[in-house]
Each structure stands twice: as structure tokens, then as C-alpha cells.
Amino acid sequence: MSLEIQEREREGIIILDLKGRITSGPEAGSFRETASAIASRPEPNLILNMAQVDYVDSTGLGAMVMVATSIKRAGGKVKLINMNKRNIELLVMTKLATIFEIFNDEQDAINSFFPGREIHTFDILSFVKEHEND
Amino acid sequence: MMQGKAPDFDLPSLDGGRQTLDSVQGEMPLILVFYKTNCPTCQFLFPFLERLQQAATSASPRIIAISQDDADATRSFNDRFGITIPTLLDTAGYPASNAYRITNVPTLYLIAPDGRILRSSAGFEKAVIEELASLSSVTVFTPDDRVPVFRPG
Numbered sequence: 001m002s003l004e005i006q007e008r009e010r011e012g013i014i015i016l017d018l019k020g021r022i023t024s025g026p027e028a029g030s031f032r033e034t035a036s037a038i039a040s041r042p043e044p045n046l047i048l049n050m051a052q053v054d055y056v057d058s059t060g061l062g063a064m065v066m067v068a069t070s071i072k073r074a075g076g077k078v079k080l081i082n083m084n085k086r087n088i089e090l091l092v093m094t095k096l097a098t099i100f101e102i103f104n105d106e107q108d109a110i111n112s113f114f115p116g117r118e119i120h121t122f123d124i125l126s127f128v129k130e131h132e133n134d
Numbered sequence: 135m136m137q138g139k140a141p142d143f144d145l146p147s148l149d150g151g152r153q154t155l156d157s158v159q160g161e162m163p164l165i166l167v168f169y170k171t172n173c174p175t176c177q178f179l180f181p182f183l184e185r186l187q188q189a190a191t192s193a194s195p196r197i198i199a200i201s202q203d204d205a206d207a208t209r210s211f212n213d214r215f216g217i218t219i220p221t222l223l224d225t226a227g228y229p230a231s232n233a234y235r236i237t238n239v240p241t242l243y244l245i246a247p248d249g250r251i252l253r254s255s256a257g258f259e260k261a262v263i264e265e266l267a268s269l270s271s272v273t274v275f276t277p278d279d280r281v282p283v284f285r286p287g
Contacts, residue, residue, distance in 0.1 A: 002225075021202075021228065023170065023202070024170070024172075024173065025170070025172045025173075026172075054226075054227045054228050054232070055202070055227075055228035055231055055232060057236070057237050057238060057239070058237045058238050061237075086232045086235075089235075090237065
């Protein structure tokens with residue numbers, strides 16, 4: 001299988017470090033299963049660390065949406081960190097950027113779960129403007 | 135999918151060595167096909183592409199397959215389906231799949247000798263395969279083939 005999933009926790013927030021590809025087949029399946037197990041826990045707030053995700057296909061995008069939906073239904077939220085340019089392009093192109101909060105920094109993503117903490121969100125409009133001629 | 139100029143790549147070949155876009159291009163158009171071994175639509179498509187490959191002459195477009203799986207899985211796929219199409223491996227970091235903005239497999243690009251993308255297609259499109267076959271003046275589908283007009287990847 002080409003997707004490794006490592007789970008850790010910081011300040012009560014679950015962080016999944018993903019490595020490899022999120023694509024149709026066992027990769028998207030194991031990703032959904034892991035997230036489904038997390039959704040059954042109390043307050044399942046989740047950060048997906050995409051730093052080492054080098055390829056996402058349409059099924060992988062669908063899996064990410066399913067994960068976000070199941071976590072939301074369970075009363076939690078899913079946030080993304082360390083997205084590469086291609087993966088951000090995919091979210092923008094499919095208009096899925098509106099359902100995920102994206103951060104460059106893990107601490108900012110953690111802080112976003114706590115009211116009153118200072119955060120720096122990822123400015124997707126700036127990203128689109130900077131890359132519109134690529 | 136990509137339009138305009140086809141991005142360059144530098145990928146290992148299943149048979150050893152490395153290939154770039156330049157090195158696989160010739161005087162005829164190039165057909166690049168991205169695939170994954172466990173993709174049912176790829177498994178459906180490739181035997182028809184192999185018919186094209188078998189009928190190819192020096193005046194035919196060259197077909198290059200780009201697998202998103204490792205050498206063992208790719209070799210197993212090619213053996214299982216009798217594929218002799220030259221195959222490159224796009225694995226670590228998926229540089230070619232990302233450069234060609236692949237979101238579904240199979241995805242197929244027809245590239246002119248000067249590097250322009252002439253045609254692209256995701257999934258199985260019967261009309262596209264027939265169009266490619268017409269470039270080689272061959273018939274890919276027989277009356278006995280039960281082939282849908284389109285099958286998503």
C-alpha cells in the first residue's frame with residue numbers, strides 16, 4: 001500500500017501524518033477507515049498533515065470529503081496543513097477549498113480549535129492570484 | 135487536464151534506464167497513457183491499447199504507458215494482460231502525474247511531435263480509441279467486443 005498513516009495528538013487534537021498517495025484502492029480505503037474510527041471518539045477534532053502526500057486523485061478527494069463529513073457529524077472539525085501547490089490547486093479547481101480550513105503551520109491549526117488564540121490562516125485568494133499565470 | 139505544451143518528465147523505465155519526453159518522442163505523435171494496476175477501467179482499456187500496439191507501424195503514433203505503481207505490480211499487470219507497450223514508472227513523488235494534472239486514471243494524452251497536446255481523455259472513451267486507431271489506419275474493436283461508449287476511470 002502506498003499510504004502510510006501515523007497518528008499522534010497535541011493538546012487533545014488528533015493529527016494524522018499522511019505519507020504517500022491518497023488514491024482509489026486500498027489507500028483511500030485505509031484513510032477512510034482510520035478517520036471513521038476517529039469519528040467514533042468524543043470530540044474528534046482532526047488535523048491532516050499533508051506534507052508528505054505527493055499525489056491525490058479524484059477518489060482521494062472524495063475520501064477527504066467523506067472524512068470531513070463524518071468528523072463534522074460527530075461534532076468535530078477537520079483542518080489541513082502543509083498542502084503542496086498541486087494539492088491546493090486540486091482543492092481550488094474542485095471548489096473543495098471552501099469546506100476545508102487550510103494552514104501552513106501546525107501550531108496555527110491547533111490554535112484554531114481554541115477560541116481566543118491568535119492564528120494565521122492560509123490565504124487561498126492570494127495563492128490563486130500568485131499562481132494564476134502558471 | 136493539461137493543455138498547451140506537454141510537460142517534460144524523466145522517469146525510470148520498467149525495462150531499465152530512464153526516459154524523458156524528448157527521448158520517447160519521434161516524428162509521429164505520441165500517446166501517453168497514465169494508469170494504475172488496480173484500476174478496473176485501466177484493466178479494461180489496456181488490451182485494446184495493446185491491439186493498437188500490435189498493429190503499429192513506423193507511421194503510427196508511439197504509445198508509452200506511465201504506471202503509478204512500482205515495478206513488481208506493473209510487471210504483474212503487464213504480464214496478466216499481455217501488455218508489451220513500453221512502460222515508465224511514476225512513483226516516488228508522482229512527478230509526471232502531478233505535472234500532467236492527472237486526477238483520474240486512465241488518462242490519455244495525444245502529443246504532437248513538437249510537444250503540443252492535441253487531445254486528452256480521462257476514463258475509457260470508445261470514440262477516442264477509434265480516433266487513435268484511425269491514425270494508424272487500424273480497427274481496434276471487433277463486432278464481438280462488448281464495448282461501452284464511455285466508462286469512467
